[in-house]
Amino acid sequence: MTSNFPSRHIGPDAPAIERMLGALGYRTLDDLIDAAVPEQIRTRSPLNLPEGRDEHRVLAELRALAGRNRTRVQMIGQGYHDTITPAVLRRNMLENPAWYTAYTPYQPEISQGRLEALLTFQTLVEDLTALPVAGASLLDEATAVAEAVLLMRRANKSKGSVSVGRQTGRPTQPALNGRVLMDADCLPQTLAVVAGRTAPLGIKVELVDLHTQRPEDLGDDAFGLVIQSPGVSGGVREIEPWITAARDRGMLTTVAADLLALTLLKPPGEQGADIAVGSAQRFGVPLFYGGPHAGYMAVRAGLERMLPGRLVGVSVDAAGKPAYRLALQTREQHIRRDKATSNICTAQALLANVAAMYAVYHGPEGLRAIAERTHRHAATIAEGLRAAGHRLVHEHFFDTVTVHVPGRAQEIVARADAAGVNLRLVDADHVGVSCDECTDNEVVGKVLGAFGAEPVSDLCGYSHTNHSRALPAQLARTSPYLRHPVFHEHRSETAMMRFLRKLADYDLALDRTMIPLGSCTMKLNSAVEMEPISWPEFASIHPLAPAAQTEGYRQLIDDLETWLAEITGYDRVSLQPNAGSQGELAGLLAIHGYHAARGEHGRDICLIPGSAHGTNAASAVLAGLRVVVVATAPNGNIDLDDLRAKIGEHPDKIAAIMLTYPSTHGVYEADVRTVCDLVHEAGGQVYVDGANLNALVGLARPGRFGGDVSHLNLHKTFCIPHGGGGPGVGPVAVREHLAPFLPGDPGNPGSPGSPGSSQTGAPVSQANYGSAGILPITWAYLALMGPDGLTDATKTAVLAANYLARSLHEHYPVLYTGPGGLVAHECILDLREITRQTGVTAEDVAKRLIDFGFHAPTLSFPVNGTLMVEPTESEDRNELDRFVRAMVTIKREIDQVGAGVWPLEDSPPRQAPHTAEQVTADEWNLPYSRQTAAYPVPELRAAKYWPPVRRIDGVRGDRNLVCACPAPEAFAEVSS
């Protein structure tokens, strides 16, 4: 039996495909594909994957896999704590396509809801850490610490050299050496990730033991100090003397802090820390076997312009009304490239938003109550263990106690397991117990039983307020937090549900419109693929749970690695990277490791075509490589003469070329094999950025046409939703010779990252399988589609892009085409001549599309003044035609501007988007009608999206950086 799911996933049906082919002059889909895809890269053998199955079958198979995982009460801790996701958030946010199918909020006018939620996340982090500026999420805690180390390195120029060059034909120099001090009580995965990230940059890491050393004895030659608070052992220590000592010696300090503990403990900002980082996981986000979870970072004033990742700021719209937008976008990799503050692009927006709403729902007293209860249970366990004669490693703790049990650790952990509880096996003599929101008296009893201790009554050693003897008074938090009304106004479930609905209604996501974003592949994220991720057997597994409890997950991961290797033509796949950018880094580190293992240490140049995604150059710098840009030929392809010249200039220095295939110009380059051969002949490796794999699946395999390594974006080609800017998964796939250098296990440094392999490269995420919790989505997609469905999807994506290119070409020239005058899965519409003649810009067209209810295509990437359109296979012909109608209507408006009928500044494209408030106002002074403004095509009368704000002034928001929720009065002023 074959699956009928492909007909649900692929938008156009057979008659529609026939009509679209007709418009292009092809008889069959295969004729079109044969004309579009160069023979040089084509694979003719069908994908060797299991046949597609129907939805109910695939769900049953996933249930069986889930059934091979074992749920436990999770008390392992080590950076992961169980939490209760309020059902109102799970149903209305995590499982709601209005939230999870949204794109990154680059178009702020249609993203006010998720921007407001992210700003709430920033406010939450700023309040709890007592630092003024927090970013809108990082990928996880360990990488956030690594980013903080690099930030301290850049900000502290007094210790060691820092030089970052500019992107020219000459190599840039990523010299970033010096020393950083790390608290020995940091999470082990943090130490592993930091070691891997600092090594290629020549930064030395040195451990300090805050329990036994004294602040006075700190040396003065490091640029920074990282403290974990509380430490992984659970110890709560006085950190202020350390921060002061570090500052006195010219160092910056980062505190990796537990957000829940900060409701009770003095925050890093009040102790003089420069940076605070950590995880927001325990604010309502399931354990997910390691991820996705939101990392956070907050900085003191003066460092905000160096923050890695995205930052939401407040600006105003054309009417002067406060409006949210991504701030400091000029820092983004597309502009800064090898000078970017980091390579992070996709982050963890959806999970940050869940954490923000968890705080909104509980409010400050609710969070404090959860923290106190958690602490009380830990204190009760401590008391019971002491009474039974056990020694605790630390007297002061928040939620975690480490118990000294000479020679008995294994036995106690096994006893707890038998009682349904996972404890942390620290070593043969120590067991860790971490309490959390889910801990109750029954669990406390089980834990004490596992240690052979008597149950003790609750509250023992703890009197209700802050005077637990485990939390010394001088470390207690006295300052208030979360005083903004948003943390007080949505406490009933009714209010919360409506708040989430209100925010979602501000936004345009895939549940309302196609999101034709070139390079980002916004295809269907089907409900059946999403369902399993909230099953407890997937959602509540701790990443460090014993192997016997994770059989189902490991089978699923093994399947996925095998299938993705088959699809890409590579030999090995690692699912550890939790975004494309991290896959790039892992791939480049593998190349670096490979050259080093062969004694070729001098190979440090990474060739990157000018059209590459900005993350490529940023990742190369992080891998310790110098970037040399290769020019683009007039036809958009890599300029082979320039490539030869650049190789000639740097004999024996070429480490790699990073190319995107099909290129971001949206065409299949026929001479890609020549490019690969030239680089291989020069001793370099070929990195194929696989973000555009939607043009290749089933038709061509990068591992077979010359690539040595690729990353894929499961949140593009393989149906993981974008979440409004994350989560993502960026697997790295390699040929056999690079396999030993794939990421190792961060929880167990030096050990292989995948079962049965020998992959021991530097880890790039804090969890061995990165964002494991969302892998069932891709597993389901591949199982539902099967080899034929996947190949049909690719063919249809190519058809849809060509259909749009052909339909729009006479109105907006298509910049680049490949064989047969065809494009691949996306096309670039060139607005530059139109702009020259009329003044109307690509941005104006992007904003005017909002009035038609569309999300804009990719704006000005990879070529300024253009729009890159990628329809994907999931959009049916009606939606494609609706888009064409909108674009053609806008072109007519542009013609009116060109003809002088409407002055540019007062034309619909320049005034767009139009709000309901504006078109219903008593006053209307524009030269076109309100009807033209709001209903430029008649079908909008039946269903209309109204943007909540007019066009947003970006520059002003960057000049006056405001990155916290504004007081309600800010809005009142405008309406009065």
Ligand SMILES: *Cc1c(COP(=O)(O)O)cnc(C)c1O
């Ligand atoms: C999206 C994209 C990336 C980066 O992926 P993230 O998951 O956002 O880090 C890299 N290269 C290309 C071509 C992309 O489109």
